[in-house]
Amino acid sequence: MPPEPLTRERILEATEEVLRRHGQAKATVVDVARALGVSHGSVYRHFPTKAALREAVTGRWLERTTARLEELAQDAEGPAADRLSDWLETLFTAKRHKAGDDPELFATYMVLTAETARIVDAHVAELVGQLARIIADGVVQNAFTAIAGRDAEATARAVFDATARFHDPRHAGEWHHAEIGEEFAAVRDLILRGLCAPAQSATPWPNSSAE
Amino acid sequence: MPPEPLTRERILEATEEVLRRHGQAKATVVDVARALGVSHGSVYRHFPTKAALREAVTGRWLERTTARLEELAQDAEGPAADRLSDWLETLFTAKRHKAGDDPELFATYMVLTAETARIVDAHVAELVGQLARIIADGVVQNAFTAIAGRDAEATARAVFDATARFHDPRHAGEWHHAEIGEEFAAVRDLILRGLCAPAQSATPWPNSSAE
Numbered sequence: 001m002p003p004e005p006l007t008r009e010r011i012l013e014a015t016e017e018v019l020r021r022h023g024q025a026k027a028t029v030v031d032v033a034r035a036l037g038v039s040h041g042s043v044y045r046h047f048p049t050k051a052a053l054r055e056a057v058t059g060r061w062l063e064r065t066t067a068r069l070e071e072l073a074q075d076a077e078g079p080a081a082d083r084l085s086d087w088l089e090t091l092f093t094a095k096r097h098k099a100g101d102d103p104e105l106f107a108t109y110m111v112l113t114a115e116t117a118r119i120v121d122a123h124v125a126e127l128v129g130q131l132a133r134i135i136a137d138g139v140v141q142n143a144f145t146a147i148a149g150r151d152a153e154a155t156a157r158a159v160f161d162a163t164a165r166f167h168d169p170r171h172a173g174e175w176h177h178a179e180i181g182e183e184f185a186a187v188r189d190l191i192l193r194g195l196c197a198p199a200q201s202a203t204p205w206p207n208s209s210a211e
Numbered sequence: 212m213p214p215e216p217l218t219r220e221r222i223l224e225a226t227e228e229v230l231r232r233h234g235q236a237k238a239t240v241v242d243v244a245r246a247l248g249v250s251h252g253s254v255y256r257h258f259p260t261k262a263a264l265r266e267a268v269t270g271r272w273l274e275r276t277t278a279r280l281e282e283l284a285q286d287a288e289g290p291a292a293d294r295l296s297d298w299l300e301t302l303f304t305a306k307r308h309k310a311g312d313d314p315e316l317f318a319t320y321m322v323l324t325a326e327t328a329r330i331v332d333a334h335v336a337e338l339v340g341q342l343a344r345i346i347a348d349g350v351v352q353n354a355f356t357a358i359a360g361r362d363a364e365a366t367a368r369a370v371f372d373a374t375a376r377f378h379d380p381r382h383a384g385e386w387h388h389a390e391i392g393e394e395f396a397a398v399r400d401l402i403l404r405g406l407c408a409p410a411q412s413a414t415p416w417p418n419s420s421a422e
Contacts, residue, residue, distance in 0.1 A: 147400050158397035162373040170381040186369035189358050194405030 006038055008046050008056075015057045016105075024108040027054055055119050058112045062123040065094045066130075073130035080138025081192055084159070087134060088188050091127070092166040099172040110169050124160070131156035135195065144195040159191055217249055219257050219267070226268045227316075235319040238265055266330050269323045273334040276305045277341075284341035291349025292403055295370070298345060299399050302338070303377040310383040321380050335371070342367035346406065355406040370402055 004010065014035045019027050028050050033040040047053040072078075072087045099106045113120050136152040138144030146155045165171045166184050174180060215221065225247045230238050239261050244251040258264040283289075283298045310317045324331050347363040349355030357366045376382045377395050385391060 147397060147404065150397055150400075154393075154397055155401070157394060158401045161376050161394055162398045162401060164376040164382070165372050165379075168376075168382075171375070171379075182365075183368060183372055186358060186361055186365055187373045189361075190366070190369045190373060190405040191401060192405075193358065194401040194403075 006036070006042050006046070011036065011043055011046055011053075012057050012060050015053060016061070019057070019108050020102070020105050023104070024111045027057065027112075029053055054112055055116045058109060058116045059119045059123070061109050062113075062119065065091065065098070066123065066126055068094060069127065069130055073133045076133075076137050080134055080141050080143045081196065083134045084131070084138070084195070085188060085192060087131065088159075088163055088166070088191075089184075092163075092184055095167050095169070095172070096175045099169065099175055106169070106172065110172075113169070128153070128156045128160050131159055135159070138195065147194075155195070159195075162191055163187060217247070217253050217257070222247065222254055222257055222264075223268050223271050226264060227272070230268070230319050230323075231313070231316050234315070235322045238268065238323075240264055265323055266327045269320060269327045270330045270334070272320050273324075273330065276302065276309070277334065277337055279305060280338065280341055284344045287344075287348050291345055291352050291354045292407065294345045295342070295349070295406070296399060296403060298342065299370075299374055299377070299402075300395075303374075303395055306378050306380070306383070307386045310380065310386055317380070317383065321383075324380070339364070339367045339371050342370050346370070349406065358405075366406070370406075373402055374398060 011032060015027055015032045018031050018035050022031070029043050029047060030040045032053065033043045036043070043053075047056060068090055069087055072083050072090065075083060098109075132152040132155070135144055135146065135155050139146055139152065146152055147158065150158070160167075165174070166180075166187070177183075222243060226238055226243045229242050229246050233242070240254050240258060241251045243264065244254045247254070254264075258267060279301055280298055283294050283301065286294060309320075343363040343366070346355055346357065346366050350357055350363065357363055358369065361369070371378075374395075376385070377391075377398070388394075
């Protein structure tokens with residue numbers, strides 16, 4: 001007779017603890033039930049398969065990053081360039097912490113994300129959607145212009161892709177380099193300049209220095 | 212008595228053939244000597260260790276990409292925006308071919324590049340140097356402005372990092388996606404706009420539409 005009701009969240013917490021202690025091979029329904037001191041039937045009522053449990057715990061881990069970013073995406077009144085800059089920095093900081101604070105759990109989740117493509121695709125779509133809202137707000141504020149012939153969504157995807165080195169876990173091995181902060185800032189500034197440029201920028205920018 | 216003299220290049224060709232047929236575990240001096248029908252002593256005169264041989268064959272593989280790009284970097288008279296665009300496209304195309312035309316050899320070289328960091332660092336430095344020359348030429352042509360507070364080299368590094376998804380072999384699994392060409396073009400256009408923008412672009416671009 002467990003003292004608390006067996007919720008989805010309690011099961012996922014226990015799953016992450018099992019993952020942290022024993023690695024991803026161990027994240028089975030039976031292992032989690034054992035850790036909680038309940039029957040595996042009780043866990044199966046919430047997660048009918050091992051795959052469902054692994055997807056859910058991976059989704060929960062990814063959502064921890066998304067929540068902090070969602071606030072920046074929603075702040076429609078804030079200057080778009082500042083919001084975009086903060087959003088990129090917050091994402092990079094969150095990823096670096098995930099990778100650096102608990103490297104073994106991070107490695108475990110890298111295996112899990114590789115096998116739950118559906119969950120990762122949804123996560124990326126959510127992040128790109130947040131960026132698209134900031135970019136669309138920036139266009140309304142006349143701070144940004146979308147890339148010629150592309151909508152806010154495609155422009156957001158370009159920003160996401162251009163910063164892959166600073167959020168894609170395949171690059172995690174570089175995130176502790178001494179120069180990574182400066183390299184991130186240079187890419188961020190290049191992107192912000194690209195978004196702030198006029199739509200007709202195919203023409204080279206005229207030299208504005210007085211002669 | 213081999214019919215041709217045993218050159219460095221012949222040894223490296225044979226090494227790549229051994230790699231192609233048997234994978235990276237096989238790229239030892241002895242295996243290569245056997246494939247050439249010579250004594251391993253003859254190979255050792257050119258490559259004193261297995262590590263030296265593996266570094267050299269990896270360097271040769273990487274240089275095949277660099278040579279085509281070097282021409283674009285040297286064409287100081289060409290419009291810098293076109294050269295940069297061609298350079299990025301040529302790099303991406305070369306990498307896609309390497310990954311797609313012979314996936315097993317590509318996988319082999321991914322293992323080799325992971326263990327020959329010195330060679331890969333030199334390769335990246337060469338590519339960034341080529342980009343820096345194009346960017347510096349663009350600044351002279353008044354087509355580009357360097358990112359505020361950064362020189363051509365740091366700006367080049369930002370361009371290289373912002374396109375990692377389209378040249379870093381860790382992303383090779385995405386290079387056959389249907390939408391990858393369009394995603395590449397969006398990032399390239401965003402970067403070109405960032406380079407063409409005025410140095411003082413911290414100020415939002417004024418709305419140029421007549422009201």
